[in-house]
Amino acid sequence: MLTNRFLAMLDARGRIFLGVILAAIVLVPILNLVVPTGSSLHVPTWLVSLMGKYLCYAILALALDLVWGYAGILSLGHGAFFALGGYAMGMYLMRQIGARGVYANPILPDFMVFLNWKELPWFWHGFDMFPFAMLMVLLAPGLLAFVFGWFAFRSRVTGVYLSIITQALTYAMLLAFFRNDMGFGGNNGLTDFKDILGYPVQSDMTRLVLFLLTLLALALCYILARAIVTSKAGKVLVAVRDAESRTRFLGFRVEHYKLFVFTLSAMMAGLAGALYVPQVGIINPSEFQPGNSIEVVIWVAVGGRGTLVGAAIGAILVNLAKTTFTTGALAPYWLFALGALFVLTTLYMPKGVIGTFAEWREKRREKAVLAANASTTPAE
């Protein structure tokens, strides 16, 4: 019964997507561990980590697509929720360093000793416990989104005004986290992590496991998002996106629906950030940069807004291009390329890669049907 409902919820696209993830969960460990280093099929650990990073971005893009593609909330501040989740994870990793830091203080992280702090600030307590830190990964972004959304949606701030205040939100967070007094390592952020749950962060095995966990998280987030958008609540969200006041006159509390999906999306973004930090080894205030959040919008637009799978694919494609571009002679032109990509997608592929592909396939099928009809009709 439950499996039936689960299968009914997934369309062909979703099944392929989950199939690919499953294949990667099986294949990547084999290619990384079993296939010898010299072989052309061997997947080196640096590549595993790089893909893990892309997958974190894919989760972030999925989270944004849930609010932008389905509820019409164009958040230009989702990077803030991502970074908050990252900081929560970073705080746990900092506490794990213990006395192995440069100043060898068993309780205080290095930057606090450097600032001459005598004791741990209250908000750093509890982060030595992994379950508590994981709870904060979800709660910190969730709470910020809830409070922000509570005021914004109740006052019926919509459209471009909402987008602008989400930009302001992430910018304000950037400035706050830059300050040493905030107690999050200021400009340098949190880094020099040693281990996670007792396993060394740098080791090949930990990196592989983190990658697999990120894949799993992407699959789960996708299933959750898909469950929401295919439910009646998902239909209400689309109704809000397309005709907000009409939805109100039908008796739906639009602000509650927006608040729900916005908060959930922020928690997803936080989870993505938490998986990102141990794989890249650092979290600093630059993650709050307004530009980061805008880039997420580009990923979603390129992949295909309101398709979920497209958002994830867009994130991976654009970041693949970014890595390729920024490591060669073309590096100085990356931002131009990114800007052009956004403009061209908006102009010529408004439905993104996924939407355009679906359209092309639909057309081809129609043509095939027409051709088949033409050949079977006897000539008169």
Next chain:
Amino acid sequence: MELKVTDYLLYLDGVSVAFDGFKAINSLSLTIEPGEMRAIIGPNGAGKTTMMDIITGKTRPDTGDVLFDGTVDLTQLDEAAIANLGIGRKFQKPTVFEMHTVEDNLRLALKGDRRVFSTLFWRDSTPEREKIDRILDTIRLGHLREASAANLSHGQKQWLEIGMLLAQDPKLLLVDEPVAGMTDAETEATAHLLKEIAKDHSVIVVEHDMAFVRELDCKVTVLHEGSVLAEGALDHVSADQRVIEVYLGR
């Protein structure tokens, strides 16, 4: 506070609202009885749409009382709360959810729990399907159940919106220019439909089309500059000298 102040389903008394000094509604008083159908006519700018905005909570009046069912003060509630009390509204420009199918449009409108978590865990049920089937029959869109609402003709969209009102099953329906842009045949069919609905609902129809109002055959209220100019049977009000002046100009 369940004390009934009045027996009227809808009771407006001395309602005024001004936008930037312009009095859109000027001490308007109007009452609708339970089960009544009422046509509201008036020249452009008479305040018809603003009146609907006030009843449905989109606009708050500066002064005056708006009571629903004799007990509820509508001026204190927002759109969603008023809709859930049992006041449905059809807009002048047909606004259906274009991305959804005809069936889903009705399903969203269907009376039921509108809270986030109950819609999240909502399951299809037979009684709900039957209700939708019945409405599809009434609005004659049964063959288009799975069609996207964006692909409907203008008249079909108007009908779908009326169907959505039916699905809400409100005590009072506010219908703003239901036949604007319809063919004569469609207009006639719509009049039948509304008369059908009026059998067990109270209905307020705002309309320009006099032939249509005549078809409805109900009490008529003429609005002018935000207040009631005349009230009564259509023949009675159209014989009124002031009404003629307002419509034809002095």
